[in-house]
Amino acid sequence: MATLEESTRDVVYANRILDMENVVDAFGHVTCRHPDDPEKFIMSRSRAPGIIERSDIMEFRLGGEVIDQRDRVVYGERFIHGALMEARPDINAVVHHHSHAVIPFGVTGVPIRPILHMGAAIGPDVPVWDIRDNFGGTDMLVRNMDQGRDLAKAVGDGNVALMRGHGAVVGGRTVREAVMLSVYLQVNANLQAEAMKMGNPTYLSDEEIEKCTETFYSDLSADRVWEYFCARAQVEGL
Ligand SMILES: [Zn+2]
Numbered sequence: 001m002a003t004l005e006e007s008t009r010d011v012v013y014a015n016r017i018l019d020m021e022n023v024v025d026a027f028g029h030v031t032c033r034h035p036d037d038p039e040k041f042i043m044s045r046s047r048a049p050g051i052i053e054r055s056d057i058m059e060f061r062l063g064g065e066v067i068d069q070r071d072r073v074v075y076g077e078r079f080i081h082g083a084l085m086e087a088r089p090d091i092n093a094v095v096h097h098h099s100h101a102v103i104p105f106g107v108t109g110v111p112i113r114p115i116l117h118m119g120a121a122i123g124p125d126v127p128v129w130d131i132r133d134n135f136g137g138t139d140m141l142v143r144n145m146d147q148g149r150d151l152a153k154a155v156g157d158g159n160v161a162l163m164r165g166h167g168a169v170v171g172g173r174t175v176r177e178a179v180m181l182s183v184y185l186q187v188n189a190n191l192q193a194e195a196m197k198m199g200n201p202t203y204l205s206d207e208e209i210e211k212c213t214e215t216f217y218s219d220l221s222a223d224r225v226w227e228y229f230c231a232r233a234q235v236e237g238l
Helices: 004-020 079-087 100-107 117-122 131-135 145-155 175-198 206-216 219-233
Strands: 029-033 040-044 057-061 093-097 160-163 167-172
Touching: 004 029, 004 040, 004 057, 004 093, 004 175, 004 219, 029 079, 029 175, 040 079, 079 093, 079 145, 079 167, 093 175, 100 160, 100 167, 100 175, 117 175, 117 206, 131 145, 145 160, 145 167, 167 175, 175 219, 206 219
Parallel strands: none
Antiparallel strands: 029 040, 029 093, 040 057, 093 167, 160 167
16 A cells, blocks of 8 residues: 555656646646545645646545645646545546647547557547536536536546546546556547548457457556656656
């Protein structure tokens, strides 16, 4: 089991990595369930992911209540994270991002599907959540627990949902898994869009998806990916 210090480090690294890999820009965020209290999570104060430091990390209850706010501004969309952790005890880390690559798949009815082995973990049926279905005309942001829970319901027992005209939410058993899946969701989206321009892509079969997902999350693969991402993002010492 990770310590709070390790979880804090992972959340900082994850923010820097997702910025380096262009999954996030000034917006987007990463959370980890509190290692000592499953009813809480940790997250940065409201800040662009690429400049987040350990001192920015704060604690929240799953309902989004801030533990020790002082004068710090918090993310308006923190409800995405708590609601998904509330619904899914197996999910201990959540990434929310606005990757441009996934947007077309959320607005056209063209499903995003695993097209390469490293994209298998997005699963065979990635749902698209549309905030308008139950909340009408909004500014598209997830601003309360009702909206967060509705989104979590769309995620179901998978690990990804696209958010129409907005971005995506990605869950993982660990911060590393949520980061890997976020990066390769974007890779899959870019390659699928390219392949569709050339013709009808051959997608991974359900059997391939299952086997590739197991390999993707194996220690051998996950350790190697994390070490590489950390080096690229130059997180050592943060
Ligand atoms: Zn957002």
